[in-house]
Amino acid sequence: xxxxxxxxxxxxxxxxxxxxxxxxxxxxxxxxxxxxxxxxxxxxxxxxxxxxxxxxxxxxxxxxxxxxxxxxxxxxxxxxxxxxxxxxxxxxxxxxxxxxxxxxxxxxxx
Amino acid sequence: xxxxxxxxxxxxxxxxxxxxxxxxxxxxxxxxxxxxxxxxxxxxxxxxxxxxxxxxxxxxxxxxxxxxxxxxxxxxxxxxxxxxxxxxxxxxxxxxxxxxxxxxxxxxxxxxxxxx
Numbered sequence: 728x729x730x731x732x733x734x735x736x737x738x739x740x741x742x743x744x745x746x747x748x749x750x751x752x753x754x755x756x757x758x759x760x761x762x763x764x765x766x767x768x769x770x771x772x773x774x775x776x777x778x779x780x781x782x783x784x785x786x787x788x789x790x791x792x793x794x795x796x797x798x799x800x801x802x803x804x805x806x807x808x809x810x811x812x813x814x815x816x817x818x819x820x821x822x823x824x825x826x827x828x829x830x831x832x833x834x835x836x837x
Numbered sequence: 838x839x840x841x842x843x844x845x846x847x848x849x850x851x852x853x854x855x856x857x858x859x860x861x862x863x864x865x866x867x868x869x870x871x872x873x874x875x876x877x878x879x880x881x882x883x884x885x886x887x888x889x890x891x892x893x894x895x896x897x898x899x900x901x902x903x904x905x906x907x908x909x910x911x912x913x914x915x916x917x918x919x920x921x922x923x924x925x926x927x928x929x930x931x932x933x934x935x936x937x938x939x940x941x942x943x944x945x946x947x948x949x950x951x952x953x
Contacts, residue, residue: 760940760942775941814880827873828880830879830880
């Protein structure tokens with residue numbers, strides 16, 4: 728099976744940088760994705776890493792180390808609207824299912 | 838990006854009745870859709886994978902006779918919660934991947950089901 732662990736809550740100050748970690752276990756790895764979900768809303772895709780290293784998309788960056796079964800999401804220049812839950816997810820190529828981590832609730836404070 | 842539309846966004850039903858939730862891919866063909874359930878302050882739990890023209894694949898512990906999935910076309914999958922009970926109250930979300938970008942899953946708006 729697959730499992731992903733994340734810290735349950737993180738609090739950070741507006742304008743700062745925050746890192747959300749994710750460790751996973753899987754028998755077959757294809758890629759690690761990150762999704763954002765605001766309360767009552769649907770998840771929205773943020774990033775995807777299939778290879779080791781850092782992927783940057785605007786204020787968001789995602790890192791992957793396959794040898795360590797570890798990844799993180801880095802949010803820079805935090806804004807109040809970034810307050811949401813963030814999920815790492817194991818995803819497969821093609822139409823393979825997406826398995827979500829435990830989720831991290833980020834609270835951005837003034 | 839691709840658009841997935843889910844209806845209804847919320848529904849209240851009486852215990853013992855059935856509820857149907859629709860999930861449509863509006864601008865792409867989805868041969869596979871996924872149904873998730875999310876309880877408050879918890880993660881999304883995959884219930885089943887819906888395959889066009891064939892039987893759905895259910896995750897362990899999910900009752901296939903209670904959660905009926907039909908994927909009759911390339912743009913529509915439905916989830917029917919049969920004989921609903923209060924413990925079925927949850928947030929149900931569908932998602933799909935298109936054929937071009939298979940690394941990103943697109944989600945419907947979700948359906949908040951309350952069984953009274």
